Amino acid sequence: MRRGQPGASLSPGIFQRDSPDITRPCDPNHRHLCPYETKVKVGGEPRELAAASLLRSAASSSIAMKYVDEYRDRRIALALAGEVARRATRDWVLMEICGGQTHTIMRYGLDELLPPCIHLVHGPGCPVCVTPLETIDKAVDLASRPEVTLVSYGDMLRVPGSRSDLFHVKAAGGDVRIVYSPMGAVKIAAAEPQRKVVFFAVGFETTAPPNAMAVWQARRLGLENFFLLVSHVLVPPAIRLLLRSPENQVQGFIAPGHVCTVMGYRQYDQLAREFHVPIVVGGFEPVDLLEAISMLVTQLEAGRAVAENQYARSVSYCGNTAAQQIVELVFEVCDRKWRGLGAIPQSGLRLRPVFAAHDAEKAFGLGEITIPEPPECISAQVLQGLRRPTECPAFAGRCTPQSPLGAPMVSAEGACAAYYHYRRHAAPVSRPGNG
Amino acid sequence: MAEESKIAATLTCPRSLPAGETVLLGHGSGGRLTSELIRELFLPAFDSAALARLDDQAVVSVNGCRLAFTTDSFVVKPLFFPGGDIGSLAVHGTVNDLAMGGATPLFLSAAFIIEEGFSMEELRRIVASFREAARTAGIEVVTGDTKVVERGSGDGLFINTSGIGLVPPGLALSANQARPGDRVLLSGPIGDHGMAIMAQREGLEFETTIHSDSAALHGLVGEMLKVTGDIRCMRDPTRGGLASALNEIAGQSQVGIELEESAIPIHEEVRGACEILGLDPMYVANEGKLIAIVAPEAEEAVLQAMRGHALGRESQVIGTVRRDNPGLVTMRTVLGTTRVVDMLAGDQLPRIC
Numbered sequence: 042m043r044r045g046q047p048g049a050s051l052s053p054g055i056f057q058r059d060s061p062d063i064t065r066p067c068d069p070n071h072r073h074l075c076p077y078e079t080k081v082k083v084g085g086e087p088r089e090l091a092a093a094s095l096l097r098s099a100a101s102s103s104i105a106m107k108y109v110d111e112y113r114d115r116r117i118a119l120a121l122a123g124e125v126a127r128r129a130t131r132d133w134v135l136m137e138i139c140g141g142q143t144h145t146i147m148r149y150g151l152d153e154l155l156p157p158c159i160h161l162v163h164g165p166g167c168p169v170c171v172t173p174l175e176t177i178d179k180a181v182d183l184a185s186r187p188e189v190t191l192v193s194y195g196d197m198l199r200v201p202g203s204r205s206d207l208f209h210v211k212a213a214g215g216d217v218r219i220v221y222s223p224m225g226a227v228k229i230a231a232a233e234p235q236r237k238v239v240f241f242a243v244g245f246e247t248t249a250p251p252n253a254m255a256v257w258q259a260r261r262l263g264l265e266n267f268f269l270l271v272s273h274v275l276v277p278p279a280i281r282l283l284l285r286s287p288e289n290q291v292q293g294f295i296a297p298g299h300v301c302t303v304m305g306y307r308q309y310d311q312l313a314r315e316f317h318v319p320i321v322v323g324g325f326e327p328v329d330l331l332e333a334i335s336m337l338v339t340q341l342e343a344g345r346a347v348a349e350n351q352y353a354r355s356v357s358y359c360g361n362t363a364a365q366q367i368v369e370l371v372f373e374v375c376d377r378k379w380r381g382l383g384a385i386p387q388s389g390l391r392l393r394p395v396f397a398a399h400d401a402e403k404a405f406g407l408g409e410i411t412i413p414e415p416p417e418c419i420s421a422q423v424l425q426g427l428r429r430p431t432e433c434p435a436f437a438g439r440c441t442p443q444s445p446l447g448a449p450m451v452s453a454e455g456a457c458a459a460y461y462h463y464r465r466h467a468a469p470v471s472r473p474g475n476g
Numbered sequence: 477m478a479e480e481s482k483i484a485a486t487l488t489c490p491r492s493l494p495a496g497e498t499v500l501l502g503h504g505s506g507g508r509l510t511s512e513l514i515r516e517l518f519l520p521a522f523d524s525a526a527l528a529r530l531d532d533q534a535v536v537s538v539n540g541c542r543l544a545f546t547t548d549s550f551v552v553k554p555l556f557f558p559g560g561d562i563g564s565l566a567v568h569g570t571v572n573d574l575a576m577g578g579a580t581p582l583f584l585s586a587a588f589i590i591e592e593g594f595s596m597e598e599l600r601r602i603v604a605s606f607r608e609a610a611r612t613a614g615i616e617v618v619t620g621d622t623k624v625v626e627r628g629s630g631d632g633l634f635i636n637t638s639g640i641g642l643v644p645p646g647l648a649l650s651a652n653q654a655r656p657g658d659r660v661l662l663s664g665p666i667g668d669h670g671m672a673i674m675a676q677r678e679g680l681e682f683e684t685t686i687h688s689d690s691a692a693l694h695g696l697v698g699e700m701l702k703v704t705g706d707i708r709c710m711r712d713p714t715r716g717g718l719a720s721a722l723n724e725i726a727g728q729s730q731v732g733i734e735l736e737e738s739a740i741p742i743h744e745e746v747r748g749a750c751e752i753l754g755l756d757p758m759y760v761a762n763e764g765k766l767i768a769i770v771a772p773e774a775e776e777a778v779l780q781a782m783r784g785h786a787l788g789r790e791s792q793v794i795g796t797v798r799r800d801n802p803g804l805v806t807m808r809t810v811l812g813t814t815r816v817v818d819m820l821a822g823d824q825l826p827r828i829c
Contacts, residue, residue: 109751115810115811147815148815149811149815150809150814151811151813153814154811199502208502209497209498211500211501212499212501327811442821443821462818463815463818464815464816465804466732466814
């Protein structure tokens, strides 16, 4: 909330008093729930929770790294896990969508803190993992051409296609470069006009705005040597696919905080109503996720199903409208194949025809190819939360991060890789107590 | 037919790429790929018992005298960074490899591979820094080599140094000596060197400049050896960071190592830089830190000795050697849960989001 702005009713969340104002109320009449903002009573119970006061004291105490350490605080985490344990009266299956959230759950062992009736399953939100083999092969093909400079985020380089990966192409003499921002690729195109510079544009709605901006800037600068190999995917169609599946077991979703920072959570509000499923937009730190789980369990136990926003220090209902506008200007929605899940209608972005000159698929005449997934891999079931990575017979044997059979083992944020990296030890003797 | 389709599926599946086809940058990262290259190519080829111990230095006996011998090549970019340069680093790196065997460093070689067109002024600065670091460490440069390669065949300047040191009688530190119950000591905050280099390379600016911890550790080691004979092994966690060094010890000793996350010191600016870049400081390089595995009864004395030295003031006990989970490093997280601290395959990479 912008202080001194009467009428602005959007609640920016737990750390409102100290948070930089990066959320902007888009609709003063829209109220969303934030359990720690007000002391309203729900089901006869005060909503001001024990964890909330701990969070507030952590925020004002001398913590080493502000906006990070308070979200990794043991006391707060245990208080939130305790709340979940007190509220949960039966089994609940919850799915976090984003690979970053999966990574946090595994890295901090959050499932060890929660009562056994809370089953966390892991969704398809790792952009590296779900990029189809065909697209990796196209990137490998482009990078192998002498006139092409292929520019990418680092973690795409070791993802194997059907024959090779970008690291091997680089070792064999291909011009493959790592950047932190697509604007880095635009700079290369401007500085080296003799090179055909292709940026490998993968990711969800989070990375779409900077990639769109890169194309827009390239066009404005008249850089005819700048191209995008696009494999953007969208989260809501994937959730819709999961919810429409007759096999679906997921009863509540943690929506991806970074995607929602860009897109807002209006679409998730619609999904919650349409499928009568609670959705909480969650952040990426342990306390964020435990709080989101607590909010989901509260809804489930009360029989409610709405979209709520735990990650209010970053996410507003309507999101970053400027970012949405540039995406709308440059990209259009299209059908897209997801590695492990197959084709999902209207689940991707591609360049609009007006930007076709910058479309690597068109400019380099990359044809359509189809590469089958290895039949042994159960990633489709893992990505839908139907089976756990450790239930796969190939897990940690024939399938490892060095030798992945399928999507979730490919990137460190994929569910199988997260289990592999963090969970190969003997089970702990006891759960951490409230000590 | 079924068999044929099975074979066809096997041929098209995205399996591990044949190692050995080409050398990747990851083979030099100090992680799993490096380890595989050493075990599969170099160890069988050279077939040496001293080499097979895979310690930071070889200890060999010559006429009853135990010598530590080591070599290291330095290819750091940028050549100058806050807290040091390639010249001082080339001295510290080799001195530390000797020191981790408990050796007193004696003699150093200096081989310079220079790219045509390299600035003579910069070379002078680097050589002066090399000389000063060697003088401070009390090690004598007794032999050297100079090569100049054509422009484009090198990256400015590479330096190789080899070192010889004397190992005190009766001392046998090795990564295969860790025993259940031993304690894991760390001499100070991790990640400074790697993040100083990365911040410089990527042009990242923070409120305070991150300085490399590059330093010669033999003085600190000398103080530790004075107070006990119960140090099992020491490592300086350079490439691959603390996690890789501990994984090597756990693997070679076939023990588990359990760390306490909250006990591992990390400077705030290094943590911040790692958060921004999506890197884990456990895998970031250090050039002036050591890990010591010590018998439990020696813990207190060694810790005090370390804290009494300028390079060990922030020393901490960070974990325990255990019987369970042999070959694995685990960590008790800040939340009290437990997880594996894996060895990375190659370098840490900037993530998409």
